[in-house]
Each structure stands twice: as C-alpha cells, then as structure tokens.
Amino acid sequence: xxxxxQSPQSLIVQKGGISIINCAYENTAFDYFPWYxxxxxxxxxxxxxxxxxxxxxxxxxxxxxxxxxxxxxxxHIMDSQPGDSATYFCAASKGYSTLTFGKGTxxxxxx
Amino acid sequence: DAGVTxxxxxxxxxxxxxxxxRCSPKSGHDTVSWYQQALGQGPQFIFQYYEEEERQRxxxxxxxxxxxxxxxxxxxxxxxxxxxDSALYLCASSSxxxxxTGELFFGEGSRLTVL
Numbered sequence: 001x002x003x004x005x006q007s008p009q010s011l012i013v014q015k016g017g018i019s020i021i022n023c024a025y026e027n028t029a030f031d032y033f034p035w036y037x038x039x040x041x042x043x044x045x046x047x048x049x050x051x052x053x054x055x056x057x058x059x060x061x062x063x064x065x066x067x068x069x070x071x072x073x074x075x076h077i078m079d080s081q082p083g084d085s086a087t088y089f090c091a092a093s094k095g096y097s098t099l100t101f102g103k104g105t106x107x108x109x110x111x
Numbered sequence: 112d113a114g115v116t117x118x119x120x121x122x123x124x125x126x127x128x129x130x131x132x133r134c135s136p137k138s139g140h141d142t143v144s145w146y147q148q149a150l151g152q153g154p155q156f157i158f159q160y161y162e163e164e165e166r167q168r169x170x171x172x173x174x175x176x177x178x179x180x181x182x183x184x185x186x187x188x189x190x191x192x193x194x195x196d197s198a199l200y201l202c203a204s205s206s207x208x209x210x211x212t213g214e215l216f217f218g219e220g221s222r223l224t225v226l
Contacts (some may be wrong), residue, residue, distance in 0.1 A: 006153075034214075036217075042113070043201050043217035043220050044201070044217045045213060045217065046215070080226045098144060098156045098159055098167055099154075099215060103151075103152055104151070104152070
C-alpha cells in the first residue's frame with residue numbers, strides 16, 4: 001500500500017518557468033512533510049519542509065503549499081534553473097516515526 | 112563538519128553471499144536509519160537504531176539486520192543475497208528531541224549489485 005502518491009513521474013520545464021510537483025497522502029496521522037532533492041550518484045538532501053499548522057511555506061524560489069482537508073501538498077519551484085534538474089521526492093512522517101517517500105519526480109529544466 | 116559517511120560506495124556480490132555496509136552519522140546525531148532505494152524508486156525504510164537498539168523496523172525480512180555502536184556508527188548486514196537486493200542503500204542520521212528526528216541527513220549511499 002503506497003501511502004504517499006507523487007506526480008508527475010517526470011517533468012520538463014523551460015528555464016525561468018514554474019515547476020510544480022504534487023503529492024497526496026493517506027495517513028491522517030502524518031504531521032511532517034519534507035521535500036528532498038537528489039542528484040545522480042548522491043543521497044537525497046532536505047530542501048524544504050512543512051507542518052500541517054500552516055498552509056504555505058516559502059524559502060527562496062521554493063514554496064510548499066499544503067491542503068490538510070484534501071490531504072495534498074505540492075512543491076513549486078519559481079524561476080526554474082538548469083541547476084534545479086534533479087529528482088525530487090516528497091515524504092511524510094508522524095512525530096518520531098520514519099519517513100514514507102513518494103516515488104519521485106525527475107525534473108529537467110531546459111536552457 | 113563531516114556529514115553522513117558511508118562505505119563502501121560500490122560493491123558487487125553474488126547470490127547467497129552476505130554483505131556488510133557501514134555508516135558514520137553526522138556529528139552530533141545519535142539516531143541512524145537505513146533505507147533501500149531501488150532504481151527509479153523512492154527510498155524505503157529498513158530500520159532505525161537509537162541507543163544501540165533497533166527502535167523501528169520496516170517491511171523487510173530477517174535477512175536484513177543491523178547494529179549500532181557506542182559511537183553511534185552503524186552497520187547494515189544482509190544475508191543470503193537475492194538479485195532483488197540490488198539497490199542503493201542509504202544511511203540517514205538525525206538527532207532526538209522534539210520533531211528533529213524528521214530532519215534526516217542522508218549519506219551518498221552504498222550501491223550494491225547482486226549477480
């Protein structure tokens with residue numbers, strides 16, 4: 001049973017455009033929702049995270065939007081750059097428990 | 112400040128063999144988690160160690176075992192290797208206290224190929 005569903009599987013965006021990746025979760029006990037960025041040959045790196053007490057969190061060009069009633073959250077990358085080309089994973093966890101990851105989105109930003 | 116370090120980076124084994132992977136957590140971290148990442152998939156939780164004990168375990172068979180040492184470093188052991196065990200094995204560390212255990216810091220992984 002996949003508890004975190006991520007879409008799209010892959011995404012091509014032009015330089016300067018907005019990249020949007022969506023995730024949906026099933027377990028209402030989840031209370032921590034991070035996004036990880038992974039480059040080829042590297043481990044995932046924490047990009048930005050949100051808790052369900054806020055509906056949006058912004059850090060630089062990266063924004064998480066959170067909809068608790070719909071059990072959905074999304075990552076928006078503004079002014080996408082070729083250096084943002086990577087695989088992005090959403091994840092969710094409850095308190096001290098462990099992260100459940102989505103299957104990932106491969107983002108390619110064309111120059 | 113050294114991050115999470117893992118060894119070896121790559122290794123090749125044959126079916127039925129056993130493998131040991133090693134991890135040193137980020138300085139100041141006391142909790143180590145292991146994840147398996149199959150090609151094209153998200154990481155899947157194997158188990159988590161804290162105070163030298165397995166605190167939580169994912170849906171993995173007993174062939175997967177681990178250990179945490181007093182210096183917080185950790186080992187992942189896999190016995191009777193199967194072809195399906197080929198994957199990137201990621202170690203992640205975190206510190207206890209509040210919700211900080213959610214802030215996982217990953218190493219670059221050990222790429223295991225089983226032939």
